[in-house]
Amino acid sequence: MTLLDKDGVHVTADGEVATVTLTNAAKRNAQTPAMWRALAEAGRVLPGAIRVVVLRGEGTSFSAGLDRRAFEPEGIEGELSFLELARGSDEDLDAAIAEFQQAFTWWRRPDLVSIAAVQGHAIGAGFQLALACDLRVCADDARFAMRETSLGLVPDLAGTHPLVGLVGPARALEICATGRSVHADEAERIGLANLVVTPDQLDGAVADLTAALLAAPRNAVVETKALLAGATARSYDEQRAAERAAQTRRLRDLAGLGD
Structure with missing residues (x-):
């Protein structure tokens, strides 16, 4: 079932699995503000039954980053150029960047697990989009790079937190x-990729991982994801208490005593 098809983003749902595909293969899935708005909308249109979201790119590249026209004076048709945005107030610029970030922030929602299937280039905004997901399965031709600093910028699409983690x-x-x-x-080797396979094995590896994630009861996965996501922010004793509270909920649920 197709849920969304606009601005280089195609979203389908099949049972408990949704697939988000970047469809601008001719430009190596270069990202634009319109694509970011569509990616943010993708998170809003997912049915409640979805447990796993797979993110992939058409063609030979996952995403080669931002469409460089955004930095040109004339910008991308229908969009303010980044040079024009820079001339606005601090408040307006902050609001614009916050809107862009919405495309990258919903992938780690507690109610689902997201998988980036990465092949070829994952550069700049493409790297940050892969980092937005919970897990990354990569073809052996995948190449990540964060090029923002070389352009005089910083990574600002919510990628720095997961990268450091x-x-x-x-x-x-x-x-x-x-x-x-x-x-x-x-x-x-350094933990960016959960699994590396040959390009022809990428779809099968993602399908196998998806099936393994769906094999466990949904609430157990949700509770476990929340425990792990909050672990670094808690002390050892706080984490033990969080484990006890989560397990209490799970045991009561299994015993038919949940709310």
Whole structure:
């Protein structure tokens, strides 16, 4: 069932699985503000039954980053150029960036698990979109790079928090400040990629992971995801208390004593 098809974003649902596909393959799925609005809308149109969301890109690249026309004086047709945005007030610029970030923030919702299927380029905004997901399955030709710093910018699409969480602040700084490429084998070694396979195995690997995630009861996965997501912000004793509270809910639910 098709839920959305606009501005380079195609969303379908099949039972408990939704697939979000970037469809601008001719431009290596370069991102635009219109695509970001469509990605944000994708999160809003998902049926409540969805448990797993798969994010993929058509063609040979996941996403080669931002459409560079956004930095040109004339900008992208129908959009303010970033140069024009920069001339606005601090409040207006903050609001514009906050709107852009909405495309990247819903993927870690507690009620679902998101998987980025990454092949080819995942550059800049493409890297941050892959980081927005809970899990990343990569083809062995995947190449990540955070090029914002080399353009005089910073990564601002909600990617810095998950990157530091995955690889630590020192390695995250080195990756971002140099803008170098992180190839698939290194990505797996440092924790950016959960699994690396050949390009022809990518769809099958994602399908296998999706099936494994769906095999466990939904509420158990939701509770476990919440426990892990909050673990670094809690002390050891606070985490133990959170585990006890979660397990109490699960046991009562299994015994038919839940709310």
